Amino acid sequence: xxxxxxxxxxxxxxxxxxxxxxxxxxxxxxxxxxxxxxxxxxxxxxxxxxxxxxxxxxxxxxxxxxxxxxxxxxxxxxxxxxxxxxxxxxxxxxxxxxxxxxxxxxxxxxxxxxxxxxxxxxxxxxxxxxxxxxxxxxxxxxxxxxxxxxxxxxxxxxxxxxxxxxxxxxxxxxxxxxxxxxxxxxxxxxxxxxxxxxxxxxxxxxxxxxxxxxxxxxxxxxxxxxxxxxxxxxxxxxxxxxxxxxxxxxxxxxxxxxxxxxxx
Amino acid sequence: xxxxxxxxxxxxxxxxxxxxxxxxxxxxxxxxxxxxxxxxxxxxxxxxxxxxxxxxxxxxxxxxxxxxxxxxxxxxxxxxxxxxxxxxxxxxxxxxxxxxxxxxxxxxxxxxxxxxxxxxxxxxxxxxxxxxxxxxxxxxxxxxxxxxxxxxxxxxxxxxxxxxxxxxxxxxxxxxxxxxxxxxxxxxxxxxxxxxxxxxxxxxxxxxxxxxxxxxxxxxxxxxxxxxxxxxxxxxxxxxxxxxxxxxxxxxxxxxxxxxxxxxxxxxxxxxxxxxxxxxxxxxxxxxxxxxxxx
Numbered sequence: 001x002x003x004x005x006x007x008x009x010x011x012x013x014x015x016x017x018x019x020x021x022x023x024x025x026x027x028x029x030x031x032x033x034x035x036x037x038x039x040x041x042x043x044x045x046x047x048x049x050x051x052x053x054x055x056x057x058x059x060x061x062x063x064x065x066x067x068x069x070x071x072x073x074x075x076x077x078x079x080x081x082x083x084x085x086x087x088x089x090x091x092x093x094x095x096x097x098x099x100x101x102x103x104x105x106x107x108x109x110x111x112x113x114x115x116x117x118x119x120x121x122x123x124x125x126x127x128x129x130x131x132x133x134x135x136x137x138x139x140x141x142x143x144x145x146x147x148x149x150x151x152x153x154x155x156x157x158x159x160x161x162x163x164x165x166x167x168x169x170x171x172x173x174x175x176x177x178x179x180x181x182x183x184x185x186x187x188x189x190x191x192x193x194x195x196x197x198x199x200x201x202x203x204x205x206x207x208x209x210x211x212x213x214x215x216x217x218x219x220x221x222x223x224x225x226x227x228x229x230x231x232x233x234x235x236x237x238x239x240x241x242x243x244x245x246x247x248x249x250x251x252x253x254x255x256x257x258x259x260x261x262x263x264x
Numbered sequence: 265x266x267x268x269x270x271x272x273x274x275x276x277x278x279x280x281x282x283x284x285x286x287x288x289x290x291x292x293x294x295x296x297x298x299x300x301x302x303x304x305x306x307x308x309x310x311x312x313x314x315x316x317x318x319x320x321x322x323x324x325x326x327x328x329x330x331x332x333x334x335x336x337x338x339x340x341x342x343x344x345x346x347x348x349x350x351x352x353x354x355x356x357x358x359x360x361x362x363x364x365x366x367x368x369x370x371x372x373x374x375x376x377x378x379x380x381x382x383x384x385x386x387x388x389x390x391x392x393x394x395x396x397x398x399x400x401x402x403x404x405x406x407x408x409x410x411x412x413x414x415x416x417x418x419x420x421x422x423x424x425x426x427x428x429x430x431x432x433x434x435x436x437x438x439x440x441x442x443x444x445x446x447x448x449x450x451x452x453x454x455x456x457x458x459x460x461x462x463x464x465x466x467x468x469x470x471x472x473x474x475x476x477x478x479x480x481x482x483x484x485x486x487x488x489x490x491x492x493x494x495x496x497x498x499x500x501x502x503x504x505x506x507x508x509x510x511x512x513x514x515x516x517x518x519x520x521x522x523x524x525x526x527x528x529x530x531x532x533x534x535x536x537x538x539x540x541x542x543x544x545x546x547x548x549x550x551x552x553x554x555x556x557x558x559x
Contacts, residue, residue: 053432079434092432094425097418102429105422108415109434118418161433 001201002029002052002169007061009051009225021047022058023225029169034195034202034216038209038244043222045205049171052203054078066168080109083162083200085155085175092158095147099138099157102146103127106161130160134190152183156190163194170195172204188215209241219244223252266517271394273513277506278397279458280481282404284505285498286451287478292497293412294444295424296343299354299475301452303361304335306471308453310368313375313466321382325457332453335361336445343445344438365468373468382461397458404451405498411447412494420444421494452478473526480529481505483536508532 009022021044029035039045051058052065054075063071070078085092093102104119104127124142132139134156138149146154155175162170172191176184192215195202206212212219219236221229221244228251231239283305290298308328315324335357342353369375384393411417422430423440430437452474460466485504491497516522 074436076431076434076436079432084432091426091428094422094429096425097422101418101422104415105418105430105433105435108419118413118415 001031001033001066002027002203003062003064004028004052005062005064007051007058007063009047009056009058013059020225022051025061025225025227027220027227029201029203031201032199033218035204035218035220036212036216037203037205037220037222038207038212039222044225045222046173047225048222049084049173049203049205052078052169053082053084053171081168082171083167083169084171085158085162085173087174087177089151089155089158089178092161093146093154096145098143098145099131099149100124100127100142102157103130103161103164106164109165130164131157134160150183152179152187155179155183155187159187159190159194163198163200166198166200168201170200170202172202174205174207177207209244213239213241213244221248221251223248228252269513269517270510271391273509274506275393275397275462276459277509278394278401278502279455279462280477280509281401281455281502281505282458283452283455283474284478284481284485284501285404285408286448286455287475287482288497288501289408289451290445290448291479291482292491293421293424294441294448296350296441296445297354297475298336298339298445298448299351300335300339300357300361300445300449301354301475301478302471302473303358303365304332304449304452304471305456305474306365306466306468307335307361307368308332308456309460309466309470310365310375310456310468311453312457313377313460314368314370316380316382316461317375317377319380321380321461325383325454325461328453328457329450332449332451332456333446335453336447336449337442339449340438340442340445344441362468369466369468374465376465377461378464382464383458384462393462397462400454400458401502404454405502408498409495416443473529476526476529476533477508480532480536481508483533484508487536487539 004025004027007022007025008020011017011019011021019042025048037045037048050056052063054070054073054077057072061071062069065078065081094105097105100119104123107123107127127142128139131142136153136156138153138157146157149157159175175191176187179187188211191204194200202216204215206215213236217236218230218232220227220231229247283301287298287301290296290301308331311331312321312324312328315321315327338360339353339357342348342356343350348356366373383396386392386396389395412421419430419435420440420443422433423435423437423444427437430440456471459470481504482501483504484507485500485502486497488507489496489500489503491500512525512528515528520528
């Protein structure tokens with residue numbers, strides 16, 4: 001589904017601040033793959049996502065999604081088939097518009113925007129059903145302004161918006177990290193449910209080692225802009241968190257350093 | 265203030281309301297402080313005046329709208345494709361348009377169109393000017409209210425609310441800014457064109473300070489009538505514009521010099537925008553005083 005060929009990105013090239021954020025990344029995701037990504041500070045996890053989503057152009061290499069070369073597409077063009085969630089729950093929704101209007105925007109993904117009514121009765125009904133499935137009691141608050149919801153609620157709605165038109169690829173950048181533990185758990189559960197139902201090819205950055213092993217079918221570890229570990233199948237199933245830390249030390253020759261990493 | 269003066273104020277208020285609605289689109293909906301307005305207002309007036317003199321008053325207004333749209337698109341082009349800061353982009357278009365306006369007006373600083381047919385010579389009833397402006401304004405308000413509920417309208421509103429989110433919904437925010445600023449300046453130019461026909465002349469400097477006047481009307485309306493929904497907000501802008509003109513007419517009737525108009529307008533905007541900050545200061549003062557008493 002997703003293919004990265006020799007992808008490299010260097011920030012501030014030829015200056016004292018030069019930083020090689022991605023070095024010759026080669027990655028292939030099969031349709032339906034759910035990959036968790038872990039790594040220390042500045043390992044290149046978010047840079048990888050930014051490259052795929054088109055926040056900036058990469059210096060070298062090619063990115064293919066569903067067989068189509070998207071290397072030089074604008075971010076909003078890629079967004080037709082890529083859904084994305086950020087750590088900050090405020091980033092994914094428009095606070096001064098209603099829940100319904102936000103959903104309507106997301107529902108338009110990939111369609112031509114015309115000058116007919118934005119929200120039909122049928123759409124409204126569909127949104128209500130979808131919201132009911134979140135189990136947050138939002139289905140009766142379609143006309144509520146988004147800014148009045150809590151961070152967790154907003155993140156849950158953002159998740160729904162990113163998947164309301166099934167994307168080819170879903171990018172989750174620590175999307176539960178800013179939420180309180182109980183809400184984080186709930187959003188994580190929802191994520192699993194939605195991804196499984198749509199068989200969506202997904203990449204998830206997480207700071208939770210245990211979650212990285214529990215979720216999905218594949219785990220990638222990054223360090224210094226490289227993929228240093230790619231686990232799946234049998235080898236991954238047997239792995240525990242201490243094993244993972246040991247593997248990191250082994251591959252990178254130093255201790256794991258992520259100040260937000262939860263080791264248990 | 266006489267009833268006659270009041271009617272005049274309302275007539276002006278209805279015409280200027282279109283300009284305030286333009287600012288509503290750029291400043292409130294798109295969240296862009298668009299300074300193009302000062303010149304696109306004059307541009308609309310100039311285009312309408314020249315064509316009215318040539319005997320085409322309605323075509324004049326139509327072309328004024330088209331010219332305003334282009335002016336807005338120029339600013340959008342500077343902002344998006346050339347990555348110039350929004351304020352500077354507006355100032356650049358405003359400055360460039362000054363020369364364009366002079367060309368449109370055939371190098372003259374003023375064009376008068378006495379004894380030519382125009383929108384306001386249609387009928388000579390006592391309230392005809394009021395009705396003509398009111399009808400056009402009503403049509404525009406209904407169109408805006410409808411437009412912001414369409415898919416395209418939703419996308420434009422969201423662009424001013426959370427641009428990141430709009431881009432990740434696969435919408436080209438640059439295009440939304442073109443459409444939004446084009447629409448905003450089309451309304452401003454229509455307002456300018458109508459004013460020119462109303463007062464029977466166009467003046468090269470008639471647009472100076474329009475941004476501030478528009479903002480003052482917008483804010484007065486919002487402070488008094490609130491802005492919970494788009495239709496309410498549109499209504500608030502229109503009423504704000506009428507109230508603003510009434511205030512101006514009132515203070516002028518009291519003997520204030522017209523030279524001080526811009527000063528008053530600016531003061532109104534400063535007061536209205538800084539109102540929350542001032543209130544906050546007063547509250548903190550009060551709290552500190554009470555805390556001292558408790559200690």
